[in-house]
Amino acid sequence: MKKSVFLGALTVAGLAAGVAGAATLDDVKARGKLNCGVTTGLVGFAAPDANGEWEGFDVGVCRAVAAAVLGDPTAVEFVPTTGKTRFTALASGEIDILPRNTTWTFSRDVDLKFTFIGVNYYDGQGFMVPKELGVSSAKELDGATVCIQTGTTTELNLADFFRVNNITYEPVPIETNAEAQQQFLAGACDVYTTDASGLAATRATFENPGDYAVLPEIISKEPLGPLVRHGDDEWADIARWTLNALIAAEEYGVTSANVDELASAPTDNPEINRLLGTEGELGAMFGLEPTWAVAAIKAGGNYGELFEKNIGENTPIGLARGLNAQYTDGGLLYTPPFR
Amino acid sequence: MSDTHAETVLFVRETMLEQQEPPSSIVGPVGWARSNLFNGWKNSLLTGLSLAFVLFLLSGLLPWFFSPTWNATSLTECREILAGHEGACWGVIRERWLQLLFGFYPSELYWRPILTLILLLVALGPVLYTDYFPPKLLYFSAAFPFLMPWLLWGGSIWMPIMVAAGFAIGYFVFVALMKVVNAGISLFVAAVAAIVWWIFLAALVTNGIASVVPLVTLEPVPSRNFGGFMLSVTIGVTAIGCSLPIGIVLALGRRSDLPLVKLLCVCFIEFIRGVPLITLLFVASVLLNIFLPPGTNFDIILRVMIMVTLFASAYMAEVIRGGLAALPNGQYEAADALGLDYWKAQRLIIMPQALKISIPGIVSTFIGVFKDTTLVSIIGLIDPLGLANAIRADTAWNGVYWELFIFIGAVFFIFCFSMSRYSMYLERKLQTGHH
Incomplete structure (x- = not known):
């Protein structure tokens, strides 16, 4: 009941804002800054450093869009949002784009009136156990105590998984990831379950990460993507193709290091030429500079560079590319052609 | 008579004995310990157990607390320094303490919040410690509420002056109307005049004057950069400062004989007290966004301040009403007998006593409100607790x-x-009873 009222209110907000803020691009250009909604802090995805500068994988998307639209990757106003305030902030126009680890679901797309512009990270719910438990598959977890964040989709996924496999578990409800970490280390639960990226980040903070293992089963689909308001397709196009440009840049080997060189003169590859604006007029089609993609790639590098710098295998979080590899490497990243 | 005993007594002392120090087992630390800690075997046993417990706690805590990790730059480095021992990782405080205090406020402008805090203490001096400060400083205290936002948010100095002008306008309208109509109507019209000035005219006039006479203009700092303790203190001080007068008015209104005033005050107080603060904060951050016309730029911190102030006012009203109710009826009757009108009676007789009775309750409410400011992390403002989360999000x-x-x-x-x-000091100072 409460939830439906809340969602209803959000819907009204979405409608009102959709009508009012039809030209986000003009607003952003007039303001000279992109208002970008991020988390209040999530390891690897968005966090302020000691000087208050925001860094992270989601932050990289903000900077790329700002660079594409305004030509300046620092022209971003970061608005920290919580899981509860994020959708209203977007619907009411307080922010222009929300790259905040948000799972693309039917109801969010359709009922809440948002447009997901793509997926920047394919996540899924996993399990972490101490190695001394001697478990190698989630299906062996019969009778285990599980630390689980209450009120999240992970809770429902967990119940589904155990019911389908006809095994039992005992939930240990917890509120935050911080609490989960403490409880799990103290042995209050055998298993900790949340998104696999979160598990990796949590495991990285342990004193002896080697004593803990993430089980191979991924029991849910959590495609995390940036979203914008319904009803402003021009703005959604800009956001979508900026993300696509980062992905395509990796596919074609365009990096922040060589983008200037490749953009200085047309290359042999027409796809790169169209992407970097040395051939065709793609930028002008949605009202941006011809070098919009060059600016976006220079902001923080292509998709692969962003991934490696913030959450990749050389960072403490150490996530493998997995599903987030290019389709040519067996992953799911596949951008439509720039033509 | 005097030599009656001369033959029977062998020795008569002619001087008094020197007064001796009491035995060391009765006075001093040993005596105190004997009479308080070790009088009887039961107490001795309990003392021994408690001591062992305290030592046990300290032996665990102190090595953890005093760990040589002040210069570490990451948790991993802390662990290397500690090499397997348990210990705190203080490097995070060294690296982030400025951020915890000031949030994302530009570091070259840190002097502004610091100056504001110093001026706040100066402004509070004559209010809190009337004995030690010249009363003339009260003028500065009155000016401080206008100075504070200007120092923190920056902008033209004309803005606080124009806001203050709103009060002057209200006052003059009130005085002028008092000659024609009664106090209630003139108060209402004066309030309307001031509000019209603030909402529609102040900004225009400010811009006009600022472009002609650009006096001191500070670099503006957007609300989004406020965070950490600066945010908590800003919200807390505003809520504390505004809730006391509003609370007094509400408490008086609730005891008023005028049915409409009474009804309004009761509804307000009961509504606000019946709703959790978090709900009000969500209203401020989420619902207002929806109901205000799109494009309205109603500062989030201002919204939160208003909500926290309203919340604190309702509680304050009830605390003060308690003080009013505790006052013997004779005081009211005495005020009436002296021929004082309502406001004079309140100002000279009722309020000084009622507020004195309510001091512990008032200060409890203040402390509660100040701590409640950490709730704003739920709506995405970066208060100290929110900042702790953001710091942990750094790898x-x-x-x-x-x-x-x-x-x-x-x-x-x-x-x-x-x-x-301070509240205990004030209670002692205002103690006029004879017991």
Whole structure:
């Protein structure tokens, strides 16, 4: 009941804002800054450093869009949002784009009136156990105590998984990831379950990460993507193709290091030429500079560079590319052609 | 007579004995311990057990607390320094304490919040310690509420002057109308005049004057950069400062004989007290966004301040009503017998006594409100607790909990404990009873 009222209110907000803020691009250009909604802090995805500068994988998307639209990757106003305030902030126009680890679901797309512009990270719910438990598959977890964040989709996924496999578990409800970490280390639960990226980040903070293992089963689909308001397709196009440009840049080997060189003169590859604006007029089609993609790639590098710098295998979080590899490497990243 | 005993007594002392020090087992620390800790075997046993417990706690805590990790730059480095021993990782405090205090406020402008805090103390002096400060400083105290937002948010100095002008306009309208109509109507019209000035004219006039006479203009700092303790103190001080007068008015209104005033005050107080603060904060951050016309730029911190102030006012009203109710009826009757009108009676007789009775309750409410400001992290404002979460989201510090919470807790303790000590000082000072 409460939830439906809340969602209803959000819907009204979405409608009102959709009508009012039809030209986000003009607003952003007039303001000279992109208002970008991020988390209040999530390891690897968005966090302020000691000087208050925001860094992270989601932050990289903000900077790329700002660079594409305004030509300046620092022209971003970061608005920290919580899981509860994020959708209203977007619907009411307080922010222009929300790259905040948000799972693309039917109801969010359709009922809440948002447009997901793509997926920047394919996540899924996993399990972490101490190695001394001697478990190698989630299906062996019969009778285990599980630390689980209450009120999240992970809770429902967990119940589904155990019911389908006809095994039992005992939930240990917890509120935050911080609490989960403490409880799990103290042995209050055998298993900790949340998104696999979160598990990796949590495991990285342990004193002896080697004593803990993430089980191979991924029991849910959590495609995390940036979203914008319904009803402003021009703005959604800009956001979508900026993300696509980062992905395509990796596919074609365009990096922040060589983008200037490749953009200085047309290359042999027409796809790169169209992407970097040395051939065709793609930028002008949605009202941006011809070098919009060059600016976006220079902001923080292509998709692969962003991934490696913030959450990749050389960072403490150490996530493998997995599903987030290019389709040519067996992953799911596949951008439509720039033509 | 005098030599009656001369033959029977062998020795008569002619001087008094020197008074001797009491035995060391009765006075001093030993005596205190004997009479308080070791009188009887039961107490001795309990003392021994408690001592062992305290020592046990300290032996665990102190090595953890005094760990040589002040210069570490990440949790991993802390662990290397400690080499397997348990210990705190204080490097996070060294690296982030400025951020915890000032949030994302530009570091070259830190002098502004610091100056504001110093001026706040100066402004509070004549209000809190009437004995030690010249009363003339009260003029500065009155000016401070206009100075504070200007220093923190920046902008043209004409803005606070124009806001203050609103009060002047209200006052003059009130005085002028008082000659024609009664007090209630003139108060209402004066309030309307002031509000019209603030909403529609102040900004225009400010821009007009500022472009002609650009006096001191500070670099504007957007609300989004406010964070950490600066945010808590800003919200807390505003809520505390505004809730006392509003609370007094509400408490008087609730005891008023005018049915409409009474009804309004009762509804307001009961509604606000019946709703959790978090709900009000969500209203401020979420619902207002929806109901205000799109494009309205109604500062989020201002919204939160208003909500927290309203919340604190309702509680304050009930605390003060308690003080009013505790006052013997004779005081009211005495005021009437002296021929004082309502406001004079309140100002000279009722309020000084009622407020004195309510001091502990008032200060409890203040402390509660100040601590409640941490709730704003739920709506995405970066208060100290929110900042602790953001700091943990840095890969270098992910997994650091206690150090941050201890630091935040210690700072909050300093603020709250000072308030509590001040209230005890005030109670002693205002003690006029003879017991």
